[in-house]
Amino acid sequence: MSKVTPAVITRVEELRSLIEDHNHQYYVLDDPRIPDSEYDRLFRELQGLEADYPELATADSPTRRVGSRTDTSFAEVVHRIPMLSLDNAFSEEEYRDFDRRVRARLGTEDDVEYVCEPKLDGLAVSLTYENGVLITAATRGDGYAGEDITDNIRTIPSVPLKLRGGSFPDLVEVRGEVYMPKVGFEALNRQLADRGEKTFVNPRNAAAGSLRQKKSTVTAKRPLELCAYSVAVTDERYLPETHWDGLQQVKRWGFRVNPEMSRLKGVERCLEAYHQLLEKRDALPYEIDGIVFKVDSLALQETLGFVSRAPRWAIAFKFPAQEELTVIEDVEFQVGRTGAVTPVARLKPVFVGGVTVSNATLHNMDEIRRLDVHIGDTVFIRRAGDVIPQVVKVVPEKRPEGAEMVELPSHCPVCDSDVIQIEGEAVARCSGGLYCPAQRKEAIRHYASRKALDIEGLGDKWIDILISSERVKTVADLYHLRKSDLVSLERMGEKSAGNLIAAIDRSRNPVLWRFLYALGIREVGEATAKALASHFGSLEAIAAASEESLQEVQDVGPIVAGHIHSFFDQAHNQETLAALKEAGVKWQEESVAVGDKPLQGQTWVLTGTLSELTRDQAKERLENLGAKVAGSVSKKTTTVVAGEAAGSKLAKAERLGVPVLDEQGLLELLKEHRISI
Numbered sequence: 168m169s170k171v172t173p174a175v176i177t178r179v180e181e182l183r184s185l186i187e188d189h190n191h192q193y194y195v196l197d198d199p200r201i202p203d204s205e206y207d208r209l210f211r212e213l214q215g216l217e218a219d220y221p222e223l224a225t226a227d228s229p230t231r232r233v234g235s236r237t238d239t240s241f242a243e244v245v246h247r248i249p250m251l252s253l254d255n256a257f258s259e260e261e262y263r264d265f266d267r268r269v270r271a272r273l274g275t276e277d278d279v280e281y282v283c284e285p286k287l288d289g290l291a292v293s294l295t296y297e298n299g300v301l302i303t304a305a306t307r308g309d310g311y312a313g314e315d316i317t318d319n320i321r322t323i324p325s326v327p328l329k330l331r332g333g334s335f336p337d338l339v340e341v342r343g344e345v346y347m348p349k350v351g352f353e354a355l356n357r358q359l360a361d362r363g364e365k366t367f368v369n370p371r372n373a374a375a376g377s378l379r380q381k382k383s384t385v386t387a388k389r390p391l392e393l394c395a396y397s398v399a400v401t402d403e404r405y406l407p408e409t410h411w412d413g414l415q416q417v418k419r420w421g422f423r424v425n426p427e428m429s430r431l432k433g434v435e436r437c438l439e440a441y442h443q444l445l446e447k448r449d450a451l452p453y454e455i456d457g458i459v460f461k462v463d464s465l466a467l468q469e470t471l472g473f474v475s476r477a478p479r480w481a482i483a484f485k486f487p488a489q490e491e492l493t494v495i496e497d498v499e500f501q502v503g504r505t506g507a508v509t510p511v512a513r514l515k516p517v518f519v520g521g522v523t524v525s526n527a528t529l530h531n532m533d534e535i536r537r538l539d540v541h542i543g544d545t546v547f548i549r550r551a552g553d554v555i556p557q558v559v560k561v562v563p564e565k566r567p568e569g570a571e572m573v574e575l576p577s578h579c580p581v582c583d584s585d586v587i588q589i590e591g592e593a594v595a596r597c598s599g600g601l602y603c604p605a606q607r608k609e610a611i612r613h614y615a616s617r618k619a620l621d622i623e624g625l626g627d628k629w630i631d632i633l634i635s636s637e638r639v640k641t642v643a644d645l646y647h648l649r650k651s652d653l654v655s656l657e658r659m660g661e662k663s664a665g666n667l668i669a670a671i672d673r674s675r676n677p678v679l680w681r682f683l684y685a686l687g688i689r690e691v692g693e694a695t696a697k698a699l700a701s702h703f704g705s706l707e708a709i710a711a712a713s714e715e716s717l718q719e720v721q722d723v724g725p726i727v728a729g730h731i732h733s734f735f736d737q738a739h740n741q742e743t744l745a746a747l748k749e750a751g752v753k754w755q756e757e758s759v760a761v762g763d764k765p766l767q768g769q770t771w772v773l774t775g776t777l778s779e780l781t782r783d784q785a786k787e788r789l790e791n792l793g794a795k796v797a798g799s800v801s802k803k804t805t806t807v808v809a810g811e812a813a814g815s816k817l818a819k820a821e822r823l824g825v826p827v828l829d830e831q832g833l834l835e836l837l838k839e840h841r842i843s844i
């Protein structure tokens with residue numbers, strides 16, 4: 168046996184006091200200061216020291232007690248049967264040791280039958296029913312007395328207020344876990360974050376915080392559920408022989424029990440069940456942190472008995488932790504393909520949720536302010552399932568002196584354009600949309616898309632090739648491409664290369680709204696582009712407009728106006744526009760000013776096949792002249808344009824005496840109004 172030294176005594180005292188503090192934070196305030204993994208390490212260290220130096224063990228050490236004292240504002244409920252904790256196993260070896268101890272105590276070599284239950288990550292409650300009616304509900308508290316949360320528990324839909332099935336003891340206690348499903352947890356945190364309130368670090372804390380509310384109306388709004396996992400009966404007649412039978416009984420009384428539970432014989436099959444459930448962990452709609460294995464026979468349970476804080480007949484075999492502590496070494500800003508500037512935390516690498524994590528997203532500046540992240544902070548990292556790692560909490564006590572706040576950069580780290588955060592928007596953006604290399608691909612793709620300049624054949628594959636060969640940096644470079652470039656770049660056939668060049672050429676004369684839309688200004692969709700074009704008439708006028716005058720246009724609010732203004736404000740975007748002009752791109756001025764639309768008030772109908780234009784193009788040109796283009800002919804129709812093979816619409820027009828124009832006639836009309844095809 169080792170000899171006690173002053174250093175050991177100090178450490179033991181330090182650990183006890185630390186653990187007590189963490190218990191209070193966790194059980195009473197529902198606001199842990201460290202992740203469970205860290206807590207478990209402290210707890211194990213204390214257990215280890217107490218085992219090595221038995222003379223230091225005390226009856227009131229946290230290793231001998233359950234939970235935390237409940238001097239809270241809730242009334243006290245004394246448990247008829249104590250609510251204990253569970254011993255933990257963190258490795259297969261520890262789990263096998265547990266089974267070995269069980270068999271040794273029972274004096275048997277035979278396989279023991281166990282019930283395997285997912286360890287739901289919530290909080291334990293005890294529900295007392297008298298004559299089948301719920302009369303009290305209590306938290307575990309310190310195991311002997313808990314808090315009266317009866318009013319709150321009644322708001323949970325899966326808690327039976329009355330037992331079903333007709334046959335039950337006069338007095339019965341059912342125990343189970345109150346938890347918050349993953350979806351509900353995420354929604355709740357989103358809501359809290361939107362309101363700028365403190366979020367919960369994980370579903371367990373959310374469940375505990377929600378159930379332990381002063382007002383049951385608040386609890387009622389929280390997505391809580393209950394799963395029962397044991398029954399404590401005093402009436403012999405209702406005493407089942409096995410734990411499993413007890414669960415079946417509870418189910419008949421109207422409780423939900425976990426569908427993943429199973430009854431298995433022997434340690435090997437239990438280990439298989441462990442691995443199977445671990446595989447399933449991420450797919451489950453609720454969080455679990457391990458499996459609880461319980462000896463099934465109640466007679467054997469009694470033989471095995473208890474130690475101070477946990478039964479000897481059960482163990483919780485924990486899954487790898489999904490939360491760990493680490494340090495934020497730096498915060499960098501990344502620019503996404505649509506210009507969103509996102510802060511990313513560079514972490515001291517940490518093993519969490521089964522992988523080593525060295526980056527975590529911080530979403531946006533609001534999130535940074537809400538969490539109060541500083542460089543050098545110690546933080547909780549959470550990585551649950553495939554979800555990208557998140558910083559869920561800062562540990563303020565561990566902040567180094569002089570730690571710097573995180574500031575939004577004023578210029579794009581990729582292209583140096585201004586970073587703009589428009590009031591009312593959480594996301595900050597690089598405003599060099601036409602020029603920024605981070606946004607290059609998206610900018611070209613959008614520019615060439617069907618509703619924009621409709622450059623046929625310029626798909627993702629070509630965009631990738633042109634960008635990676637650095638042949639195209641901005642959309643203006645498209646117009647300098649030659650057929651021979653394409654052929655040499657990708658051994659493209661002469662004919663298709665020729666087609667692509669021709670398609671690019673055809674896009675040199677866009678109507679104003681299409682060109683405006685093609686620039687990919689944030690929030691400027693087709694309808695807004697049309698409205699802007701017809702209001703201002705020229706790109707120069709739009710570029711020069713103040714944010715106030717932009718807002719005179721229908722559907723343009725302060726946010727859209729802000730995006731338009733900052734886009735045209737960027738020198739790099741102006742350069743790219745100039746380069747487009749120089750490359751021979753000539754967007755048409757809106758040929759008609761407001762109130763001067765020659766076809767205003769007229770209704771036109773298109774039918775048959777046109778050869779020079781598509782139907783959409785013809786429609787757009789007519790709309791530019793003020794006409795409404797309808798789908799069917801009536802007496803009110805002003806003119807019908809009939810292309811090749813026109814059918815019933817043409818016939819109807821003739822019957823009603825509506826004027827008919829052929830394609831040639833339409834083209835002449837467009838020319839007359841200086842609308843190019």
Ligand SMILES: NC(=O)c1ccc[n+]([C@@H]2O[C@H](COP(=O)([O-])OP(=O)(O)OC[C@H]3O[C@@H](n4cnc5c(N)ncnc54)[C@H](O)[C@@H]3O)[C@@H](O)[C@H]2O)c1
Pocket residue numbers: 189190192193194199200201202203204206207233234251252253255284285286287288289290291307344396459483
């Ligand atoms: N982060 C912190 O500061 C902090 C502080 C205190 C405790 N903790 C965490 O809490 C743990 C200790 O808490 P504990 O005493 O509640 O032990 P525990 O959570 O390890 O095990 C006991 C609990 O498991 C739950 N449980 C879920 N499914 C169950 C089932 N099928 N059958 C029986 N019980 C089931 C019950 O709520 C029960 O009370 C620590 O390991 C640590 O992870 C963390």
Ligand SMILES: [Zn+2]
Pocket residue numbers: 502579580581582583584597598599603604605
């Ligand atoms: Zn940029």
